Amino acid sequence: MTTEGTVEAFxxxxxxxxxRxxxxxxxxxxxxxDIASDKPSVQLLAGRAYLFSAQFQRAELAFLRVIELDPSDHYARLVLGRTLQRQGRLSEAQTQVRLAATMYPDPAYQEALGEINAHLAVANAHE
Structure with missing residues (x-):
């Protein structure tokens, strides 16, 4: 695949x-x-596609790869948190979304963190 073809496919x-x-x-x-697995943008897009198709483990691996390549990527941390949340791993999700919200204080990130915190509070109340 040529560089032009790769960009077009992306x-x-x-x-x-x-x-969707x-x-x-x-x-x-x-x-x-196959060609550009070391590019954060490619991994991020793959992770989003995996997440939207409920392939949570693959999504998690793709988002972890983005963070490995670029630890400052707040969006990758947000969607990793959402992926972990969908898997019921609320404490891990909270950690990632809290980091994302700290790195990028956007209301949508705060809302996601609030949602996870509420789920954790309910889960802890039932223990």
Whole structure:
């Protein structure tokens, strides 16, 4: 695949993820992952597609790879937290979303953290 073809495939996959068509996006993204697995943007897009298709373990691995490549990526931490939350791993999710909200004090991040905190409070009340 040429550089131009890789960019085109990435953009097409990005569009499909935005349209909530993650399985199609992953098919198109597969050769891009083979070539550019060390690119945070490629891993982030793959992680989002995995998350949207409920492939939580794959999503987690992709988001962890983004954080390994770029520890300052607050969005990767947010979606990693959401992925962990979907797996019922609330304490781990809280840690990642808290970090994301600290790095990037956006109301949406605070809302996500509040949601996880509420789930944890309910879970702790039932123990």
């Amino acid at each position: 953009r097409k996959a990005e569009s499909l993820v935005a349209q 068509r993650p399985l199609e996006a992953l098919q198109i993204l597969e050769p891009v992952l």
